[in-house]
Amino acid sequence: MSRTHAVALGLVVAALVGLPLAAWLFPVHRPETPSSTARKDNSTELTGTVVSEEPLTGTSVRIKGTPVATQTDSAGHFHLPRPSAASRITAAKEGYFIAGTAADARPLSLTLTRLPDIDNEMNKWVDPVAGGGLPNWGNCTQEIYAEWSASAHARSATGKHLINLYDGSDWDGKPNAGWSLLRDHPNGAGVCNACHVPTMPFDGEAYFDLRNAKGVAAQGVHCDYCHKVQGVGDGKVGQSHGRFNLRLLRPAHGQLFFGPLDDVDRGEDAFSPLYRESRYCASCHEGTVFGVPVYTTYSEWQASPARRAGKQCQTCHMAPTGRMTNLAPNRGGIERDPKTLANHRFFAKSQEEMLREAVSLSAVLRRDQGAVRAEVEVRADGAGHRLPTGFIDRHLLLVVDALDADGKSLPLKKGPVLSSVVGPALAGRPGKLYAKLLTDFDGHSPAPFWRADPEPTDTRLTPGQPDRLTFDFPERTARLGLRLLYRRFWQQVADEKHWPDNESVVVDRVVRVER
Numbered sequence: 113m114s115r116t117h118a119v120a121l122g123l124v125v126a127a128l129v130g131l132p133l134a135a136w137l138f139p140v141h142r143p144e145t146p147s148s149t150a151r152k153d154n155s156t157e158l159t160g161t162v163v164s165e166e167p168l169t170g171t172s173v174r175i176k177g178t179p180v181a182t183q184t185d186s187a188g189h190f191h192l193p194r195p196s197a198a199s200r201i202t203a204a205k206e207g208y209f210i211a212g213t214a215a216d217a218r219p220l221s222l223t224l225t226r227l228p229d230i231d232n233e234m235n236k237w238v239d240p241v242a243g244g245g246l247p248n249w250g251n252c253t254q255e256i257y258a259e260w261s262a263s264a265h266a267r268s269a270t271g272k273h274l275i276n277l278y279d280g281s282d283w284d285g286k287p288n289a290g291w292s293l294l295r296d297h298p299n300g301a302g303v304c305n306a307c308h309v310p311t312m313p314f315d316g317e318a319y320f321d322l323r324n325a326k327g328v329a330a331q332g333v334h335c336d337y338c339h340k341v342q343g344v345g346d347g348k349v350g351q352s353h354g355r356f357n358l359r360l361l362r363p364a365h366g367q368l369f370f371g372p373l374d375d376v377d378r379g380e381d382a383f384s385p386l387y388r389e390s391r392y393c394a395s396c397h398e399g400t401v402f403g404v405p406v407y408t409t410y411s412e413w414q415a416s417p418a419r420r421a422g423k424q425c426q427t428c429h430m431a432p433t434g435r436m437t438n439l440a441p442n443r444g445g446i447e448r449d450p451k452t453l454a455n456h457r458f459f460a461k462s463q464e465e466m467l468r469e470a471v472s473l474s475a476v477l478r479r480d481q482g483a484v485r486a487e488v489e490v491r492a493d494g495a496g497h498r499l500p501t502g503f504i505d506r507h508l509l510l511v512v513d514a515l516d517a518d519g520k521s522l523p524l525k526k527g528p529v530l531s532s533v534v535g536p537a538l539a540g541r542p543g544k545l546y547a548k549l550l551t552d553f554d555g556h557s558p559a560p561f562w563r564a565d566p567e568p569t570d571t572r573l574t575p576g577q578p579d580r581l582t583f584d585f586p587e588r589t590a591r592l593g594l595r596l597l598y599r600r601f602w603q604q605v606a607d608e609k610h611w612p613d614n615e616s617v618v619v620d621r622v623v624r625v626e627r
């Protein structure tokens with residue numbers, strides 16, 4: 113018998129007598145205590161082997177919870193510095209469950225088990241919401257649960273704005289209030305589920321109306337869906353939406369969770385580097401719907417300076433908060449470096465905060481031939497895509513006000529003004545609209561994406577390309593008010609729907625004219 117086989121057999125025997133399994137992370141709690149009976153051994157190095165049916169080369173081996181890691185060689189062997197305290201050694205390779213063993217186990221050998229070959233569609237989704245003492249995501253990882261609950265992913269199936277646009281209702285639930293997908297395009301109403309309700313059961317007619325979402329499906333883009341993603345399909349990004357272009361792996365028995373960490377050795381977790389790549393987000397964040405480029409964030413990112421600098425969506429949107437140190441405190445979780453744990457709020461602090469940090473607005477004022485000339489520059493260099501991005505109706509408004517010494521508003525002499533699509537309160541004011549604007553087939557705009565000419569007029573900001581504008585105001589101008597407003601939807605729609613929360617102020621600044 114070769115040496116490797118002897119080692120493999122040794123481990124199989126060890127597995128049969130029940131090696132302790134680590135537990136700290138996902139729904140089922142199996143607390144782990146690292147072995148404390150470290151053997152007296154004077155060498156400063158640990159040597160071991162990783163096998164499956166055969167020795168496994170190119171496997172990452174780590175001292176659990178630390179940055180100390182290595183790869184196995186062609187014979188499946190690895191060397192690691194001997195850890196000082198009682199530790200666990202974990203091994204991970206794509207296509208296998210992560211395994212772990214006590215650092216003082218002899219022989220030090222880890223056997224990886226292959227992932228199942230087929231996705232089992234009958235799998236029940238693990239509920240994200242805590243309660244009932246059941247194994248579920250919310251009970252285990254409370255901090256991540258709190259972040260996710262506050263994120264748009266948690267309300268992607270039930271958000272009130274979405275439902276109001278979907279069935280034509282308003283904020284108070286009254287029907288026939290303005291834009292309505294079901295009224296205009298009833299046959300298209302099933303399209304939204306692919307991204308908004310990715311675990312909606314294929315249940316005959318009921319599938320085609322997202323208001324039928326119940327139970328875990330109504331939790332929208334939830335933990336268990338996202339962490340069962342094994343890969344991206346072969347469909348064309350933008351044409352094949354959400355669930356139809358994400359490959360899941362659901363086991364027939366037991367559990368399986370994919371994630372970005374390679375040292376979660378409870379026996380039901382698998383390492384996947386995809387979780388730190390933009391490709392993971394692409395199928396839901398790029399979408400041509402009814403021929404209209406409604407979502408173009410992924411392709412915008414592909415063309416961005418951020419991508420060239422090696423930044424993925426997760427780099428900005430899931431950047432560690434630095435607060436969380438333990439994913440499952442008192443549930444078998446271990447202390448970790450907070451800089452290794454991602455933020456499931458999907459915004460650093462809040463969207464407003466991230467937006468504010470991503471844009472900059474500056475103005476140079478000069479007296480010039482009987483006028484005050486303002487050279488305004490708007491930059492979006494902090495974003496990894498156009499600004500705004502995401503849902504097609506999002507827009508930014510630059511509004512410029514000239515005031516005399518008494519604070520009286522002065523008229524514009526020359527320069528760009530806001531058009532009537534921004535609504536009566538601001539139409540005609542000096543400024544600029546940054547938007548993807550759709551027009552319907554009768555020439556009206558704004559128009560809902562489900563009945564619009566497929567070609568939007570796109571005036572949004574592009575990172576790395578400052579927008580420069582010149583405004584001339586009367587000579588007696590004493591100061592200039594510069595505001596940048598962010599709106600989630602068109603004002604006319606927000607008014608019809610009685611939405612209370614449509615607009616936020618990103619920048620509000622006053623610049624004085626030098627005497």
Ligand code: HEC
Pocket residue numbers: 264265267268269271274306307308310333354355392393394395396397425426429430458459463502
């Ligand atoms: C299964 C589809 C799906 C996947 C995968 C997905 N998202 Fe989303 N995401 C959505 C949907 C749907 C919404 C909108 C929810 C709503 O407001 O109705 C959303 C909303 C967001 C928002 C919030 C926008 C806002 O207005 O508040 C951000 C940011 C975001 N996603 C980033 C990401 C990133 C980064 C990834 C990849 C790590 C990702 N998403 C993966 C479907 C997905």
Ligand code: HEC
Pocket residue numbers: 137240249250253256257258260261265333334335336338339371372373387388392426427430439452453454455456
């Ligand atoms: C939109 C998909 C999505 C949803 C929804 C989601 N996750 Fe994640 N999760 C990810 C991605 C992507 C990463 C990797 C991020 C990184 O490392 O940059 C991740 C990382 C993790 C990790 C590894 C540790 C860490 O924080 O990096 C844990 C644990 C985790 N998620 C648990 C959860 C739980 C619990 C929920 C629900 C309450 C949840 N996830 C919801 C996509 C998702």
Ligand code: HEC
Pocket residue numbers: 390393397409410413418419423424425426427428429463466467469470494495496497499500501502503506
């Ligand atoms: C360099 C950092 C960076 C990268 C990389 C990045 N984003 Fe963003 N993203 C931002 C900032 C800043 C904002 C806030 C500005 C805003 O709301 O438009 C934002 C906003 C968003 C929004 C909300 C738009 C809205 O107004 O509703 C979505 C959705 C989004 N990003 C998705 C993504 C996806 C998907 C990727 C990867 C394909 C990605 N982002 C890559 C920085 C980044």
Ligand code: HEC
Pocket residue numbers: 264271273274277278293300301303304305306307308353354395396397398399400401407501502503506562600
């Ligand atoms: C390709 C995936 C995909 C499809 C298909 C899709 N959406 Fe979305 N939807 C998203 C993502 C991602 C966001 C988040 C972007 C953002 O917040 O800026 C979103 C956001 C929205 C929002 C904004 C929600 C809010 O509260 O701000 C509305 C409304 C919306 N979608 C309606 C629809 C409707 C109606 C359909 C079906 C006709 C649909 N979507 C189909 C991915 C999709």
